Structure formats: structure tokens, C-alpha cells
Amino acid sequence: MPTGKRKPTKRPPPKRSTTSHKPSYKRRSGKESLTAAERAMDDSEDDNDYQPDLQLEEQDSEDDSRNPVDLSTSSQHPPTNNSSRPACSTNTNSNTSPQPTGTASTHNPNHTQLTLHNYSTVGKELGRPALERMLNDPKRKTQNRPPSAILGEAQALQGYYTMDKMSLSLVGNTSLATLESALFEGPISHDRNGYTTWMSYSLANTVQISMPAGGQSEGFAEHNQNCRKWTELTETESETFQPKLFEKLAYAHFTNIATPVSEEERATDQEITQYMHHFTRLANLDKVSKHLQSGVLGQTIAKSLAVIEKRGPEEIGKVATQLQSIFKRFGIHSHLLVASWNPKTKLENPMWNPEYTTSPRWAEYAKRTHHLARDFAIRSTAAQIEFTETQKSTNQNDxxxxxxxxxxxxxxxxxxxxxxxxxxxxxxxxxxxxxxxxxxxxxxxxxxxxxxxxxxxxxxxxxxxxxxxxxxxxxxxxxxxxxxxxxxxxxxxxxxxxxxxxxxxxxx
Incomplete structure (x- = not known):
């Protein structure tokens, strides 16, 4: 290991450049004193302190050949901006102790292994169905917190995506909220967050946990113990709450209220034999049946039935907007009748029957013979209410x-x-x-x-x-x-x- 210090007067000024170049001076690398095993470990592409756009002032020929921040193979946008972090030290002794690698895998020459540098290109080659199948594999081991490198890369992609949408809003002379609404983005469009979402259907998290009354210390130990029950599940019990498997078991258990699914989404006989008894013992079947009947099983926004019911008018409004757009573009008329009857609702009105049309002339004509929207609501929902019956006309001319x-x-x-x-x-x-x-x-x-x-x-x-x-x-x-x-x-x-x-x- 070299211990001598270079004189400040002989050191040339640092040059920042995005292109790879060889400095005018050459210093001894700390890797010369490493063993073969340590050098192989240090050459790993994974680092918990991943800094994609941080340019070192001094680069060795070995670092240039390795090129850990090649943006052309990562994604279309640069990764996260770490300009707020302090610059790395150029001391030659910093490379003497190799950093332990994170959870990312090592470089694979055939590019079939997903890494932080090829996830964009390889992911596009695999396709979304293959990625979903890999993510929903019950045997796949996961962790509760994402690595710092993965989180930073995801935040960068999210930031650039938001800026791109802002730019498109300016180009199209519209607001960002309007563009996001047209893309069906927002809380409703959030994907299921996997294990934690499905654990919200467990008895341990919905029924067996009760917060003690305020001002007393008794009961908190038992409450905290119940909160930790999900960590005490066996491997088979934990696999029961995996997204795809839990949904299959729910459809198989509630065959009378569940919507028919395709053969690929049905639970196999082996899965039913292996996991169904855990499902009926650990899951809150009452909550599962309500959300399954409402069509919101596993969605994070399904916190209460009132929230679920409020989502219905929002979704129907989006459909009506799309029909209006189709009419303006292609001249295709449409008439949309919607009805919902729920006597146990927590909203103001149990009957909800809006009517959307692209032809007000036809809608006025339909009301002369019978009220189309009201008749549809009564007949389709079998609502037993008297005030919705057609009243006799009091017009003098009739x-x-x-x-x-x-x-x-x-x-x-x-x-x-x-x-x-x-x-x-x-x-x-x-x-x-x-x-x-x-x-x-x-x-x-x-x-x-x-x-x-x-x-x-x-x-x-x-x-x-x-x-x-x-x-x-x-x-x-x-x-x-x-x-x-x-x-x-x-x-x-x-x-x-x-x-x-x-x-x-x-x-x-």
C-alpha cells in the first residue's frame, strides 16, 4: 500500500466531463494490494450506496473498463439525482476495504438475469405477463424494505415521468389534473401492494387486534403481540396471503357471489388441498365476501363500504366522458343508463340512477312514453320502493x-x-x-x-x-x-x- 502523499503543487486541477478520458497523471490504485477474492468482490456491480450520476474527479483505467453507470443500458431517463450528496473522496486508501454487496445479483453475460443496469431492456424483452408471473410466484423471497439503490432509481423514474406529463400538458394546452384524469391515474389506479394489502384481510389484523382504552397500561403488551402475529406465520401460511393465490382461494371459497373467472385464474386442486384450510382459518371471511361482492377485493382504497360506493359514480363519470369523446370524434351516439339500489347504504340516497346521453332530442322523446332511466333502475335492481313508481300524468291535455x-x-x-x-x-x-x-x-x-x-x-x-x-x-x-x-x-x-x-x- 502506498503511504506517500503527493504535493499539492504537482496536482493538476480536476476536470469534470461526462466523456471517458484518461487523466494527465497516473496514481497507484489500491486494488494492486488486494487478493483475488477481494478484487472479485470489489468488481461487483451492486452497491448499497448506488450513486448513478455522481462523476468522480479521478478515474482509473479499471474503473473505465467496468463502467458501472452506463446510462444507455439502464433506462431511457437518467437515474436519481444525487447532487445533494457529498462528493466522494479521492484518497487512494478508500479502496482498500471493499464494501459489501447488496441484494442485487451479479452481472450475467447472457442478460437473462435482471440487474440494476439492464432491468429496462430485459424487462421489455420479457413482457408484462412474464414479469407479473415472476412477481406473483409464491416461492419468491421478498423483503419489507427496498434497497436504497432500487428506491432511488424508482424515484428518479417517477420524477422524470411527472415532468414529462407536465411538459405534455403545456404542449396540449391543458392542466396536469385533466391529463391524469384522462390517463385514469390517481388513487383508484394504484396497483395492489401485494403482501401487506392481503394481510389486511387476516383475522389477526381485523378482529383480534383491539386497542386498549386510554389512560391505562394494561393490555398494550397483548395488543403488540397480536400485531406481530403475521410475522409468526409458517411458510405455507404466509404463501396463503400472496396476491394471486389469495384471490384464487377467495374465488374458490365464495363461488356463489364471485364473478366467474377464466381457467388460468382458477385455483387448482393441489392449491385448494394445500392452502384452503389455512385460508378459512386465518382470513376474515366476512370482509373478503363484502369486497369480493363489491368487486374491490385487494384494492387499497377499499377501506369501507362508503368509500367503495363513492367510487362507483366516479368510475361511471369516466365512462360517460369517454362516450362523449367517441361521439365528438366519430359521431357515434350512445345512451348510458346506470342504476344502483342499496337499502343499507351509508350515502344519502339508496337509489342511484343517472342517465347519460349524446342525443338530448332522443332522451326527451323517450320520456314522453315512459321514464327510461327510472324503469331501467326498478327492473334491473328489483328495487321495492313505492316512490319510484310511474305517477299518473296530471296534464290537462292528457x-x-x-x-x-x-x-x-x-x-x-x-x-x-x-x-x-x-x-x-x-x-x-x-x-x-x-x-x-x-x-x-x-x-x-x-x-x-x-x-x-x-x-x-x-x-x-x-x-x-x-x-x-x-x-x-x-x-x-x-x-x-x-x-x-x-x-x-x-x-x-x-x-x-x-x-x-x-x-x-x-x-x-
Whole structure:
């Protein structure tokens, strides 16, 4: 190991350059004193203190040949920016103690092994189905915390992706939120976070954990012990909560409420025999069934049924926006009917039935015959509610001539009663003409606001005794009889007045 120090006056000024070049001076490398095993360990591409864009002031010929920061094979964007870290020391003694390698694998010449430098190119060659199959392998060993190098690389990719979206928003004259909404990004689009998400369905994390009351120390030890139960699971029990396997077991257990899945997503007989008894013993089956029925099994946003229900209108709104875009671009009309009926909902309304259309003209036409959205909601959800039934139209133009005449007769008879009273009636059903048979006898035996009334009928009146016996209730008289009674009232041949002593004696 060289121990001599170089004089500061003989050291040339450092040069920063992104291109590989040989310095004008040559120093002795600390690797010359290493053994073969130590030199092989030091040549490993993995380092927990990975600094992708940190350029050393001095590079040896061995470092140049190794080239650990080749950006052309890493990804399309540069890795994380570590400019805030302090610069590496150029002391030659720094290479004497090799750093231990991290969890990344060593360099593989055939490029089939994923490393930090070829993950982008090799990942594209493998494809998403292969990567998902590798990630969901129950035998794959994982750790709770990502290495610092992996986290830094992911943060760099995320940062550059966000900047690219901002730039595209400026190019397209739109906002970043609008672009992200069109890409269906946000909390809803987050992928399942694997093991921790599915552990939220375990009994140990949902039922058996209870926080002790405040102000007391008893119970916290037991609570903390329950929180650590997931670390005490055996290997087979832990594999039960792996994403794909847990979902297969859930579909296999709840066959009555689960949506049919393809043959590739069904659990095999071997998986059912090996893991189903662990699934039924460790999982909170009530929570699994609710989320499976709502279609949100394993999604991190599914914290409560209220949150799940609020997601529905948001998702339908995105579909309606897409339909509007298709109409504006291709001229294809569409009419979207949506309905949801949940009497146990925590939201304001149990019935939710929006209607989206690209043709308001057709929607207005459909409402003339029947309310399309309401009928669809009732028939599709089998909602047993009375207020959604179609109400009879009260439009005057929709009434038949027979109904119009009977209504006119009722109003004329009620007016004959009320014009003799000292005060207006208290309601539409108060102080009205009786609809009973023989109404003249009913009027004679009843007081209206303390006033005794009597029927006066002229000698030339066309209202016969048969008509009075039937009464003025709708459906008892023919159309001709109704018309005759109306003419008598309008011409004064049939009227009602305040009873006098002579009239009372005559009626008695």
C-alpha cells in the first residue's frame, strides 16, 4: 500500500466531463494490494450506496473498463439525482476495504438475469405477463424494505415521468389534473401492494387486534403481540396471503357471489388441498365476501363500504366522458343508463340512477312514453320502493272528455256549497258536495260551518230523481246525465242556498 502523499503543487486541477478520458497523471490504485477474492468482490456491480450520476474527479483505467453507470443500458431517463450528496473522496486508501454487496445479483453475460443496469431492456424483452408471473410466484423471497439503490432509481423514474406529463400538458394546452384524469391515474389506479394489502384481510389484523382504552397500561403488551402475529406465520401460511393465490382461494371459497373467472385464474386442486384450510382459518371471511361482492377485493382504497360506493359514480363519470369523446370524434351516439339500489347504504340516497346521453332530442322523446332511466333502475335492481313508481300524468291535455266533464260537475257542486258559507274552506277536501246517494238528504242533515243548507230545484230542472238517487260520484252517471246536471247548474235550475224555516219544515 502506498503511504506517500503527493504535493499539492504537482496536482493538476480536476476536470469534470461526462466523456471517458484518461487523466494527465497516473496514481497507484489500491486494488494492486488486494487478493483475488477481494478484487472479485470489489468488481461487483451492486452497491448499497448506488450513486448513478455522481462523476468522480479521478478515474482509473479499471474503473473505465467496468463502467458501472452506463446510462444507455439502464433506462431511457437518467437515474436519481444525487447532487445533494457529498462528493466522494479521492484518497487512494478508500479502496482498500471493499464494501459489501447488496441484494442485487451479479452481472450475467447472457442478460437473462435482471440487474440494476439492464432491468429496462430485459424487462421489455420479457413482457408484462412474464414479469407479473415472476412477481406473483409464491416461492419468491421478498423483503419489507427496498434497497436504497432500487428506491432511488424508482424515484428518479417517477420524477422524470411527472415532468414529462407536465411538459405534455403545456404542449396540449391543458392542466396536469385533466391529463391524469384522462390517463385514469390517481388513487383508484394504484396497483395492489401485494403482501401487506392481503394481510389486511387476516383475522389477526381485523378482529383480534383491539386497542386498549386510554389512560391505562394494561393490555398494550397483548395488543403488540397480536400485531406481530403475521410475522409468526409458517411458510405455507404466509404463501396463503400472496396476491394471486389469495384471490384464487377467495374465488374458490365464495363461488356463489364471485364473478366467474377464466381457467388460468382458477385455483387448482393441489392449491385448494394445500392452502384452503389455512385460508378459512386465518382470513376474515366476512370482509373478503363484502369486497369480493363489491368487486374491490385487494384494492387499497377499499377501506369501507362508503368509500367503495363513492367510487362507483366516479368510475361511471369516466365512462360517460369517454362516450362523449367517441361521439365528438366519430359521431357515434350512445345512451348510458346506470342504476344502483342499496337499502343499507351509508350515502344519502339508496337509489342511484343517472342517465347519460349524446342525443338530448332522443332522451326527451323517450320520456314522453315512459321514464327510461327510472324503469331501467326498478327492473334491473328489483328495487321495492313505492316512490319510484310511474305517477299518473296530471296534464290537462292528457285527460279524456269524460274525465273533464266529471271534474267540471264536481267543481260546480262544490262551488254551490261554498258560496253560502261565511269563511273559505280550510282545505280542498273540506266543505264539499257529498258524493253519497241521495245527496239532497245528506245536505239537509249536515251543517257546514254552522250553516244549514238546502237544495233548490226548479220545476223545469232536467235532474231526475234517478240521478239524485245515484249521486254525483264519478262512474255512477252516464255522460249524458253528467252533461244535463252541468247545464242545470249553469242555468240556475239546480242550486244550493241557506235553509229557511219553511224549507226545513218542508224537507222534514
Amino acid at each position: 285527460k279524456t272528455p269524460q274525465v273533464t266533464m266529471r271534474t267540471k260537475l264536481t267543481n260546480l257542486l262544490n262551488n254551490e256549497i261554498r258560496k253560502n258559507l261565511p269563511h273559505p274552506p280550510q282545505g280542498p277536501k273540506h266543505d264539499v258536495y257529498p258524493k253519497t246517494p241521495n245527496p239532497h238528504e245528506t245536505i239537509a242533515g249536515r251543517c257546514y260551518q254552522g250553516v244549514q243548507l238546502a237544495v233548490r230545484q226548479a220545476t223545469d230542472s232536467q235532474v231526475t230523481q234517478e240521478m239524485l238517487t245515484l249521486g254525483a260520484k264519478g262512474g255512477r252517471l252516464t255522460d249524458k246525465q253528467v252533461k244535463t246536471w252541468i247545464e242545470d247548474i249553469e242555468e240556475g235550475r239546480y242550486s244550493i242556498h241557506v235553509a229557511t224555516a219553511t224549507t226545513t219544515a218542508t224537507n222534514g
